[in-house]
Amino acid sequence: MQHQITRSCLEKDDSAILHKRAFMGKMCGMSEAQYSDNWRIIGHEWAIRHITRSLNADRLRHAYLISGVARIGKTTFARAFAQAVNCQSAAARPCGACRACQLTAQGNYADFTLIEAQGGSLKIEQIREMTRVLSLRPVEGRYRVLILRRFQEASTQAMDALLKTLEEPPPYVLLLLTADTTESLLATIKSRCQPLNLRPLPTQVIREALVNRHNSEPERAALIAQLSGGRMGWALEVLRDDSVLEQRAEWLDLLERALGESRAARFDHARALSEDRVSLPTLLALWQSYWRDALLLAHHTAAAAITNRDRRHALEQIARSVKTEETYQALLAVRRTLRYLQANVNARLALDALMLDLPHLRLIAAP
Numbered sequence: 001m002q003h004q005i006t007r008s009c010l011e012k013d014d015s016a017i018l019h020k021r022a023f024m025g026k027m028c029g030m031s032e033a034q035y036s037d038n039w040r041i042i043g044h045e046w047a048i049r050h051i052t053r054s055l056n057a058d059r060l061r062h063a064y065l066i067s068g069v070a071r072i073g074k075t076t077f078a079r080a081f082a083q084a085v086n087c088q089s090a091a092a093r094p095c096g097a098c099r100a101c102q103l104t105a106q107g108n109y110a111d112f113t114l115i116e117a118q119g120g121s122l123k124i125e126q127i128r129e130m131t132r133v134l135s136l137r138p139v140e141g142r143y144r145v146l147i148l149r150r151f152q153e154a155s156t157q158a159m160d161a162l163l164k165t166l167e168e169p170p171p172y173v174l175l176l177l178t179a180d181t182t183e184s185l186l187a188t189i190k191s192r193c194q195p196l197n198l199r200p201l202p203t204q205v206i207r208e209a210l211v212n213r214h215n216s217e218p219e220r221a222a223l224i225a226q227l228s229g230g231r232m233g234w235a236l237e238v239l240r241d242d243s244v245l246e247q248r249a250e251w252l253d254l255l256e257r258a259l260g261e262s263r264a265a266r267f268d269h270a271r272a273l274s275e276d277r278v279s280l281p282t283l284l285a286l287w288q289s290y291w292r293d294a295l296l297l298a299h300h301t302a303a304a305a306i307t308n309r310d311r312r313h314a315l316e317q318i319a320r321s322v323k324t325e326e327t328y329q330a331l332l333a334v335r336r337t338l339r340y341l342q343a344n345v346n347a348r349l350a351l352d353a354l355m356l357d358l359p360h361l362r363l364i365a366a367p
């Protein structure tokens, strides 16, 4: 009996609230706000449309697992998602201008928290913070949004703690996990989250964004876009920080010079490079893309398809003067060296072997 009374009171309250809301809407001459798919971010349109549809149909899930390669824009996406759910605009949400949208963008909104794995894993204090945040009702928004960044680095302990929340999430909670890869995540976590796998953006989309939104010079934008592998976050980082492109130019200069040098000079390079083992995977990935470009040109692929477009002059010489089989062997040798390093083979020996496998060719500088 007690239960029935309470329930009927609640129903009465609910209908009163709905009635009041409709009345207020009419008074202000506006209809209920719609969620818009204009999130003011570059790319990932399908994922934005998916979320917008769920929001407009009132079918939002409590947890999403946003995955995709590093620097592709997962956190940017998650932040825009957080703006959409708590936006105060009476028109199209997210508006980007209201208090909730602005404070969320700055990371200062009371109902928005971003927790990030530090030094390889989520710490116990961070798990406690996470549990505390999720137990609180929103202060001013519709949802309490928690972004858990780099969740692939969370410890099993952290995943277990999260699992408890995912089993019975409070209705006001929206959890956004981001992860470069999802293989290390517990299957029970993956099954309780809606997956959103962000894919690399087309090169052209990145190039246009760099030019039109970030005032980049077109040729520089084209190079960065081509090198980005479709990762907007990476492209923006490189646009702001010259050192990445400078280091790249240095490593490519060294490779091109070594092609025309003696065995002894090549071994000197191997010795010097082996002293910075941490950088070697990046260096070898770069050289790998260089030999892939040379192979593409040897097969008469359009020059527009190559990654290292600023090295076209040298690459075309290689394509003309080096046998295709030798170019292919150079590519395989770089890949093999990468594998050796992963297997902890002595870096100096691995690089010495690589130097012997590169073709001999004196490149003529670009006019």
Ligand SMILES: [Zn+2]
Binding pocket: 086, 087, 088, 089, 093, 094, 095, 096, 097, 098, 099, 100, 101, 102
């Ligand atoms: Zn807003």
